[in-house]
Amino acid sequence: MNTTSFKCCGLRRALIYTLVFGLLWVLPADADELIMVRVHSAFPETMTTLQEVIRKQDYTVSRIQRVDVGLTKTGYQTAEYRVVFFGKPREIKDLPSRYPELTTYLPLKITIFAEQGETLLMALNPILLGDFFPQPELKKTFAVWEKAVRDIFDRVRTEEEGSAK
């Protein structure tokens, strides 16, 4: 969805709302800071599809952290809960030399967890990194990452839901 096209009017409308309702508090985080999607398939299938889709988008999956396994071993109950790390080898190599602090946000990650028969995927919107790292030349990189995350999520959803039918 192209949300940017609403930007001008959204802002103006927010302003009008503020005036009309006399809202004196700061509005909560805008919905766009986290990207989330619900997939109507069970966890194992969705996990497999997610990895395939990340690769199809030309990114490398570097590791999967099995948070649930750690929790269960420690005696806590949880449904499946994993973190998938991914990125482009070139960027993982080059970006840290130029932007050492950005390294703390690399590789990119997607959190994936089960909710009964369904699965949720979640990522920090990479565009937000622009607030933390304001160097103008990084803006494009963050936009590319945002698009990648959105494309990955859309593709996982359509592939899973397509195959379920």
Add this chain to the structure above:
Amino acid sequence: MYRMFLLVAMIGLAHPVYAAVDGAGLYVQNCAACHGAQGGGGVGVPLSLHDFLDSVSNEYLRKTIRLGRQGRVMPSFRKLSDDDVNAIVQHIRGWSHKQEGSHAAPVFSAQPIKGDAIRGKALFDKNCATCHGVNGEGGAGTGVTMSRPRNWPILAPALNNPGFLASASDEMIKATLMKGRNGTPMVSFLKQGLSKKDINDVVAYVRAFEKSSGAKTAEVLSSESAVIVRESPYSVEQTVASLKSTILGNNFRLIRIQPLDQGFVERGKENKKRVLVYSCNFNFLNEALKVDPRVGLFLPCRVTVMEHKGKVLVMTINPKRLSAIFNNSELNRLCEEMSKIYVEMIEEAIL
């Protein structure tokens, strides 16, 4: 599919302006992740229950979408157009059209209800506080998430929340108290023995939250820098070794130590001067996940140690800076705690 088409056609006839906007699609994009594809709930509360739809106005739904609930996970949707918001509301309404015995969207007067807020407080403390909190701050956790064990099947919403108070009229709150919401822990207080006068007094008390501490739960941390950085006087290898013992000494379990580019380059070709140290305190993690299943986004705990221009940097993300993204004030405390732990661990390691 056919039914959906019919619905869209019906809405289209009734409101020609919405015809172009895909309410179902917008709902999937913006709401389904939390509230469930069919409104059954998840990180968010259920939206499809009969009694819920029969006791909230479209105005309430529209304002709730616009304003969100500060500090209570529900985001505010500012970039959607009015047509988008209306289309989403119609989509949500569609669930009640499909159920038997449901009615058209109720409309409530905006007229304030007169009541004795002091008496209302006593009634609130006795009848409501166990679920909604002594100050109306709401229950702990999120929506109806079933990914781990919990006490209440559905989160009791925060009643002192500015977003809630600006969206719900007195009459709407009253109707909810009279009827309750079947299928949720929220029962009819008329049936519980409260009189209409009692209910008016409780409504007056809930309204009075506007003037009191409402903003407190709604707090969203905003702070400093997005990264915690210190310079180590030691080499990368020494710093990593020192971190390792610090982690173990702080009741964290060491998960692994790996080069940053592991998995990206051929085995053996990794850059040994950029190292990630992963650790976890599962007790803390379990507590955090109960508060908000989304926190996995910055877990497990990770410290980056890297050489840069002859210096050795020790860094982590700053959870305190990130907590605002989650719009969950319960999480703020945990994020502050985590930031503190990070700083302490790093500083101890480079001592």
